[in-house]
Amino acid sequence: MSDKTRVLYIEDDVGSQRLVQRVLENHDCEVLIADEGLQGIDLARQSQPNLILMDINLPGMNGREITSRLRGLPNFSSVPIVALTANNNPGHRERALAAGCDGFLTKPIDVVSFPNEVHHFLEGYRERLDNEEKLTHLELHTHEMVARLENKIQELERVNRRLRELDEMKNDFIALVSHELRTPLTLLEGYTHLLHDRVSGSPETYSQDMVRLVDGLNVGVGRISQVINEVINVTRITSGTLQLSLGPVRLGDLTSRVVEEFRQTIAERQLTLTVGDFSHLPVIQADGKQLSIALKNILSNAVKYTPDGGRVTVEAHLMDDAIDITVSDTGIGIPVDEQRHIFEQFYVLESIDHHSTSKSAFQGGGLGLGLAIAQGIIEAHDGRVWVESEGHDPRNCPGSTFHLLLPLTQKSQNVDEETA
Numbered sequence: 001m002s003d004k005t006r007v008l009y010i011e012d013d014v015g016s017q018r019l020v021q022r023v024l025e026n027h028d029c030e031v032l033i034a035d036e037g038l039q040g041i042d043l044a045r046q047s048q049p050n051l052i053l054m055d056i057n058l059p060g061m062n063g064r065e066i067t068s069r070l071r072g073l074p075n076f077s078s079v080p081i082v083a084l085t086a087n088n089n090p091g092h093r094e095r096a097l098a099a100g101c102d103g104f105l106t107k108p109i110d111v112v113s114f115p116n117e118v119h120h121f122l123e124g125y126r127e128r129l130d131n132e133e134k135l136t137h138l139e140l141h142t143h144e145m146v147a148r149l150e151n152k153i154q155e156l157e158r159v160n161r162r163l164r165e166l167d168e169m170k171n172d173f174i175a176l177v178s179h180e181l182r183t184p185l186t187l188l189e190g191y192t193h194l195l196h197d198r199v200s201g202s203p204e205t206y207s208q209d210m211v212r213l214v215d216g217l218n219v220g221v222g223r224i225s226q227v228i229n230e231v232i233n234v235t236r237i238t239s240g241t242l243q244l245s246l247g248p249v250r251l252g253d254l255t256s257r258v259v260e261e262f263r264q265t266i267a268e269r270q271l272t273l274t275v276g277d278f279s280h281l282p283v284i285q286a287d288g289k290q291l292s293i294a295l296k297n298i299l300s301n302a303v304k305y306t307p308d309g310g311r312v313t314v315e316a317h318l319m320d321d322a323i324d325i326t327v328s329d330t331g332i333g334i335p336v337d338e339q340r341h342i343f344e345q346f347y348v349l350e351s352i353d354h355h356s357t358s359k360s361a362f363q364g365g366g367l368g369l370g371l372a373i374a375q376g377i378i379e380a381h382d383g384r385v386w387v388e389s390e391g392h393d394p395r396n397c398p399g400s401t402f403h404l405l406l407p408l409t410q411k412s413q414n415v416d417e418e419t420a
């Protein structure tokens, strides 16, 4: 640490910054510069300067407001703060002093006398107002601050409204595009399946290239369809138009069916998937199709984010008024401060570089919709989803546990005869 006198100069004009810096640095000072108020407050906290020079007309917070804020911080009650401004109109000096400044110097500075003036403040000199003057100007300062606060709140509310409008426009656009794509895609899917059935039904009739081509086409169209379905699902959930078809659901059967879909991937990736005892669970009223989607999304992540050879465990715990389904993995884990955000739409943690289109490869990427959909479905059942993980560590793999909490009794919904 240097034993030079540390001066913080909060000023947006580059010419003034350079001049003051040059003059004071020639007098054994270290001069730190902040271009605006928030940066100045941060720098003041970090560097604990011996003196602060404060421009008054600044973008954002003005110099008087910054001074009042600094005076309210621990360690800044007695640090000399000196206003340095081109505005010498009547009352400005008094208002700066009432706001907490210890002195009032004007720009342009006199390069000969300026270092001495600064030194004077460092040695304890303070300009003071008498009590009555201070009270009057403090009142003016307070009124000005409250008026600016009011303007800022109005401005933020306006911006917030606009952001909501834009967010709605974005949602409408996504919904429109995905529905527009759904119709031709259904046709494409139908023809592709027909072609695939025909070619794979008598492969000897077709060349190997043709069989491979049709296989590839089938997988590709299936993947596009899955993506569009995810987007449509999430737009339904966010617009509140997801309709549940409730019926009796046996969670044990539902889980077995979902797990079955991962059988091949689990074998390929040498994972161990254990399913606990679901036999003690009561039959619940739920939308089996939607619940399967939610469980599938959580399970697919457990598979995706667990390295080959790892373990995935699905269990259910019966509580007083709910069933807690847990999906635990021995995967890379999730940073604690990201655990709330991963349930937001289009939120993905890993860099896009890792993205592959695979739903099952280790760390294969997705659209960041899986958890948003799962959460929407569980919340539509009046349930809750959350995750527990000690953090993200691809080397030691602390794992993650997702909870899907489903209440035993549902708020009344359309009850179907259909069983899950």
Ligand code: ADP
Residues within 6 Å of the ligand: 297, 301, 302, 305, 329, 331, 332, 333, 334, 342, 343, 347, 348, 349, 350, 365, 366, 367, 368, 369, 370, 371, 372, 400
């Ligand atoms: P995606 O469909 O892209 O996988 P999700 O909404 O399902 O998106 O998940 C969002 C993010 O949460 C993922 O990008 C991933 O980083 C993280 N994540 C979800 N599940 C797990 C898990 N079991 N282990 C580690 N990270 C996970």
